Amino acid sequence: MMKGNYNVKLHFAEIMFSNDRTFSSFGRRIFDVSIQGRKYLKDFNIMEEAGGVGKGITRDFNVDVNDSTLQIHLSWAGKGTNAVPMRGVYGPLISAITVTPNFKIPSNRLSAGAIAGIVIGSLALVLLILFVLWKMGYIFRKDQTDKELLELKTGYFSLRQIKAATNNFDPENKIGEGGFGPVYKGILSDGAVIA
Structure with missing residues (x-):
């Protein structure tokens, strides 16, 4: 929780005891309520405050939170029953807690300027990395083998020329085996030797 003033709403309803003339109507729940170390309700009796059993009642308190912790203590005042109608149902009872800040909560969203700065900075970083890689020759370079092939002035030959x-693929011209079959030595009409 943020430091500040809060509205704490405690919701109570007596749901264990009854208000008829049975044994369960003899139970009394009386307790104290402390918030942030300060006692706000002393000898609080839900049935008396709500005007009966099964009726809801709320109590509102303005409290200050300084150390990001809201402490709510419900403590048995020792004045109610402890074994009627049955053992273990006499202690403090709360149905719900609602905590609402009495101040405007600051937005966690980034401003438009911060978003623009992040985008522009990221784009500049990517461009810088691409420039360094280009200068080092890792991207956008002509492959060395492409240059060598251009110097050889390779061309396309028809099956008739080959x-x-x-x-006519004379076995005496066979010089080895390649990935796609035998490799033959050939001499073009201009005297150039090919494989």
Whole structure:
């Protein structure tokens, strides 16, 4: 909880005892309520305050929270019953607690300027990294093998040209095996040697 003043609403309803003439009507629940170390309700009796059994009642308190903790203590005052109508139903009883700040809660959202700064800074960082990688030659560079192939002036040959250069795939022109089959040595009509 944030430091500040809060409205604490305690909801009570007597649901264990009855108000008829049976044994369960003899029970009395009397207790004290302390919030943040200060006693707000002394000898509080839900049935008397609500005007009967099964009726809800609320009590509102303005309390200050300084150390991010809201302490609510319900303590038996020792004045109610402790074994009627049955053992263990005589202690303090609360149905619900509502805590509402009496101040405007600051927004956790980022301002438009902060968002714009984050976006622009991130974009500048990405561009800087891309520039460094480009200068180091890791991106947007021509591959060295592409340059070598351009220097060799490679070209495309028809099947007829390849048959003529290899003497119709003569076994004497076979120089090895490649990934797609035998590799043959050939001589083009201009005297260039190819494989």
